[in-house]
Each structure stands twice: as C-alpha cells, then as structure tokens.
Amino acid sequence: MKVMLVDDHSLFLEGLQYLLETHGIEVAGTAGNCTQAMERVRTLKPDVILLDIEMPGGSGLDAIRPIKQEMPEVKIVLLTSFNDDENLFEAVKRGANGYLLKNLNAEELIALLHTLEQGEAPLSPGLAARLLEEFARQAAEKRQDSLIDREEAAGREERVGKLTGRQNQVLNLVAQGMSYKEIGAVLGLSERTIKYHMERILEVLRLENRAQVIAHVARESSIRVDKIK
Structure with a gap:
C-alpha cells in the first residue's frame, strides 16, 4: 500500500509518516494543502490519500471530487479531528472511501487502513451507525416524497376528469x-x-x-x- 499524506501540520505529518513506515506502509510523499495535493498526486500516484479537512487555502473536502474525477482508482480517506455529521456525510457524498478520526490509536489506524485492501470502507468506531441512520432517513424521505407525488398525480387526474x-x-x-x-x-x-x-x-x-x-x-x-x- 503506497500512501500520500495531506495535512498542514508538519509535526503531525512527520509522526504519521514514521508510524506508517514502521508498520510496513510506504509513504510516497506529503502535501501541506489541497493545491500541493493535486499537483503531487499526479506524480506520486499513491494507492491511498490520507486527507485532512481544514487546511490553509481550502477544505480537504473540496479536493475529493477533482482527484476522483482524474484518478478514480485512488482511494481517499479523511483523517481529521472533525467528528460531526455534516463533514462525515459530505465526505461520503463527494466520494471519500473512508473517514477516520485523529483520536485513534496506532493499532486501530493501521488495522482500519488495511481494510481498504479487502474493499471495505475504513470508519472510526460509531461512524458506520451514523451513516446507516442517515441513509435510512434519506430512504424514508424518498418514500414519503414518492407517496406525495402519487397522491398529487391522482389528484390531478381526478381534476382533469x-x-x-x-x-x-x-x-x-x-x-x-x-x-x-x-x-x-x-x-x-x-x-x-x-x-x-x-x-x-x-x-x-x-x-x-x-x-x-x-x-x-x-x-x-x-x-x-x-x-x-
């Protein structure tokens, strides 16, 4: 697994790089913002990008779609301190392959990253349940909208009659x-x-x-x- 790290905190990047390489994961390179990430991903061609959200010059969320459109085979995993539903749902909607929180310990992080190799989506504990709840809510809304549309259509047909x-x-x-x-x-x-x-x-x-x-x-x-x- 060849990984690229994108975060604006140099000390965190150095520590994360050391951690990953200690566990046999190659770090192809790093970037400190979204602009650097877009430039370096083309040359480094990583398998996985570990991407922070809040960085100078733009949100990491804004980098997901451009990278996916140009290199759909690259897996993007958010590694962030933002533990809120809005960022989680937005990341998944834009095509992120996983969402991990920085409060994970080393063993949890490595284990979750390796689930990518089995085609799974690495998520910090508790996030999967929140995603399922949101998907269920959206499905219920669609069913309700469909029911309303059918009722309105029936009403129009009745009026035309x-x-x-x-x-x-x-x-x-x-x-x-x-x-x-x-x-x-x-x-x-x-x-x-x-x-x-x-x-x-x-x-x-x-x-x-x-x-x-x-x-x-x-x-x-x-x-x-x-x-x-």
Missing part, C-alpha cells in the same frame, strides 16, 4: 399556443365562450394563467395534445 369534453378541447388547443379567437374559429364558438371555458379550466385544475395551463399539459402524459392540421 371533471372537465367536460368541450373544456378538454379548449385545454388542448390552448396548450398548442392558439389564441382564444383562433380556438373559437376552430370550435365554432365565440371568443367570449372560450374565455368562459378557460375560467372553468383554471378553476378545476387550480391553475392561474395560460402559461401554467401549457406547462400542465406538457407535464401530464395522460393528456394527449392532438395537433390541429
């Missing part, structure tokens, strides 16, 4: 961009009658203007707009 045949004709012609006068000529009705039907359509569909009517018809695949030839 309340339109008369003539009103559906007017609705389709309005959706094609025709003026009230043009629709009246096509249907053999007065412009005033077309306006009356539009008022009823807006009321039933709970819309406010012609633009919303056009958007509604375009959105609802259940309403077929027949082009007038």
Whole structure:
C-alpha cells in the first residue's frame, strides 16, 4: 500500500509518516494543502490519500471530487479531528472511501487502513451507525416524497376528469399556443365562450394563467395534445 499524506501540520505529518513506515506502509510523499495535493498526486500516484479537512487555502473536502474525477482508482480517506455529521456525510457524498478520526490509536489506524485492501470502507468506531441512520432517513424521505407525488398525480387526474369534453378541447388547443379567437374559429364558438371555458379550466385544475395551463399539459402524459392540421 503506497500512501500520500495531506495535512498542514508538519509535526503531525512527520509522526504519521514514521508510524506508517514502521508498520510496513510506504509513504510516497506529503502535501501541506489541497493545491500541493493535486499537483503531487499526479506524480506520486499513491494507492491511498490520507486527507485532512481544514487546511490553509481550502477544505480537504473540496479536493475529493477533482482527484476522483482524474484518478478514480485512488482511494481517499479523511483523517481529521472533525467528528460531526455534516463533514462525515459530505465526505461520503463527494466520494471519500473512508473517514477516520485523529483520536485513534496506532493499532486501530493501521488495522482500519488495511481494510481498504479487502474493499471495505475504513470508519472510526460509531461512524458506520451514523451513516446507516442517515441513509435510512434519506430512504424514508424518498418514500414519503414518492407517496406525495402519487397522491398529487391522482389528484390531478381526478381534476382533469371533471372537465367536460368541450373544456378538454379548449385545454388542448390552448396548450398548442392558439389564441382564444383562433380556438373559437376552430370550435365554432365565440371568443367570449372560450374565455368562459378557460375560467372553468383554471378553476378545476387550480391553475392561474395560460402559461401554467401549457406547462400542465406538457407535464401530464395522460393528456394527449392532438395537433390541429
């Protein structure tokens, strides 16, 4: 395992490098900020990057996506003192392969790093449970949103069903961009009658203007707009 270290504290870097090399892990090089990290990762080509979050010139979180986009095979593990959900979830969302806290002892750190070789995501104790809780919460939100969408769709279908045949004709012609006068000529009705039907359509569909009517018809695949030839 060839590792690159990114942290702005020189003393910490020296100690971490000594620790890793003592346990047979090669340290390919170090960087003190995100800009150096982006430059050196291209030449060092490490297997793993141990990346701090708060550094001069930018957050380590901002370096995750650019590195992953250029070198997706490189595994990025955050090694930080930030034990908060916001940074944890954001790191995982951006593509980090692990999240470790600096309060780990040496044996725990080495053991967790070696789990990368088995394709696992190294996480400090307790973080996995928090991630699972967050994933469960997001899944529940998606289910709720899906239920709301289905209920809204059912409500729209019910409202459309309340339109008369003539009103559906007017609705389709309005959706094609025709003026009230043009629709009246096509249907053999007065412009005033077309306006009356539009008022009823807006009321039933709970819309406010012609633009919303056009958007509604375009959105609802259940309403077929027949082009007038």
